Amino acid sequence: MTRLSAATPSGHAHLGNYLGAIRRWAREGTDEDLYFVSDMHGMTTSYNPQRLRSLSREMLATLIGSSISPDRVFVQSDITAQLASLTWILECTCTFGEVARMIQFKEKSAGAKTVRLGLLTYPVLMAADILLPGADEVPVGEDQMQHVELARTLARRFNTTYGEAFVVPKAVTPKVAARIRDLANPDRKMAKSTRDEAGVVFLLDDPDMIRRKFQRAVTDGLDQVEYRPDEQPGVANLLEILGACTDQSPRVAAESITTYRELKETVADAVVEELREVRKRTQDLLADPAELDRIRATGAERARQRGEHRLEAVTRLAGIG
Numbered sequence: 165m166t167r168l169s170a171a172t173p174s175g176h177a178h179l180g181n182y183l184g185a186i187r188r189w190a191r192e193g194t195d196e197d198l199y200f201v202s203d204m205h206g207m208t209t210s211y212n213p214q215r216l217r218s219l220s221r222e223m224l225a226t227l228i229g230s231s232i233s234p235d236r237v238f239v240q241s242d243i244t245a246q247l248a249s250l251t252w253i254l255e256c257t258c259t260f261g262e263v264a265r266m267i268q269f270k271e272k273s274a275g276a277k278t279v280r281l282g283l284l285t286y287p288v289l290m291a292a293d294i295l296l297p298g299a300d301e302v303p304v305g306e307d308q309m310q311h312v313e314l315a316r317t318l319a320r321r322f323n324t325t326y327g328e329a330f331v332v333p334k335a336v337t338p339k340v341a342a343r344i345r346d347l348a349n350p351d352r353k354m355a356k357s358t359r360d361e362a363g364v365v366f367l368l369d370d371p372d373m374i375r376r377k378f379q380r381a382v383t384d385g386l387d388q389v390e391y392r393p394d395e396q397p398g399v400a401n402l403l404e405i406l407g408a409c410t411d412q413s414p415r416v417a418a419e420s421i422t423t424y425r426e427l428k429e430t431v432a433d434a435v436v437e438e439l440r441e442v443r444k445r446t447q448d449l450l451a452d453p454a455e456l457d458r459i460r461a462t463g464a465e466r467a468r469q470r471g472e473h474r475l476e477a478v479t480r481l482a483g484i485g
């Protein structure tokens with residue numbers, strides 16, 4: 165059973181990406197699971213090519229530095245030829261209405277002066293990402309459910325129209341994934357693309373920087389360390405982070421702490437400790453470009469081989485090639 169997950173190099177990986185996804189992939193993933201750096205998904209709105217290239221390498225190093233097996237990881241654009249071929253075939257299996265009604269497309273295109281065609285067709289590329297390796301399950305949040313549903317529809321439609329070629333994937337909701345909020349603005353989630361970095365803890369931040377960001381974290385005027393997400397979102401966020409780093413519930417984490425100052429110091433210590441090895445392994449890899457290139461090339465070749473037979477079959481069934 166293959167589960168497929170991705171991280172988009174739209175910025176530096178942060179504590180939310182790590183506690184909410186990457187750490188779980190490393191801990192719970194099986195030898196069958198696949199992880200990829202979805203750099204092509206980072207092109208649907210304005211972007212800087214040099215930055216995208218460098219962030220893709222950094223994300224690859226981060227996944228491996230977080231203890232995901234290098235055997236399970238690849239960079240999406242390293243199999244562009246296969247993905248582009250399959251995307252075209254799937255675009256010709258999909259209707260305009262099906263992509264135009266995607267909620268994410270509507271949200272991201274609303275009010276924009278110009279909209280890249282890729283923003284509209286990106287769910288079809290995502291379907292190709294999923295269908296090419298024959299993924300059985302795709303763990304996604306609510307915002308991506310509709311895209312996986314489209315991949316299912318296209319797989320079924322192709323299979324019945326042209327012949328059996330695709331595994332019909334299932335969207336699964338990951339269990340109790342922590343949703344980490346921005347330290348400076350607990351009303352929004354921690355995100356790579358947030359302009360103000362004060363509330364975003366990056367995995368490669370040094371310990372002093374991490375401590376400073378926690379010291380300045382927004383709380384409230386109550387000075388009561390209790391886990392009440394609705395009334396005290398900032399404090400609840402700190403307790404969730406502490407709980408995730410110490411493998412206990414946020415409520416239990418709150419019990420031994422009395423002041424906000426103590427809470428901030430305790431959670432900063434726990435995060436510094438949690439990220440110490442991840443940061444070191446990631447930086448070691450980034451400092452060894454030849455090794456990172458070797459891992460990347462092996463991953464690309466493995467991904468290419470995995471998709472080869474299915475793409476051949478699909479191309480033949482579609483009457484081209």
Ligand code: AQP
Nearest residue numbers: 171172174180181184185342343344353354355356357
């Ligand atoms: N704040 C978060 N808390 C928990 N999990 C999070 N994830 C993202 N932010 C949080 C999870 O990280 C995985 C990889 O994310 P992604 O790169 O595919 O895209 P994203 O969700 O769009 O990530 P960001 O950081 O919010 O980036 P931008 O600002 O570019 O949108 C996913 O499993 C995601 O759920």
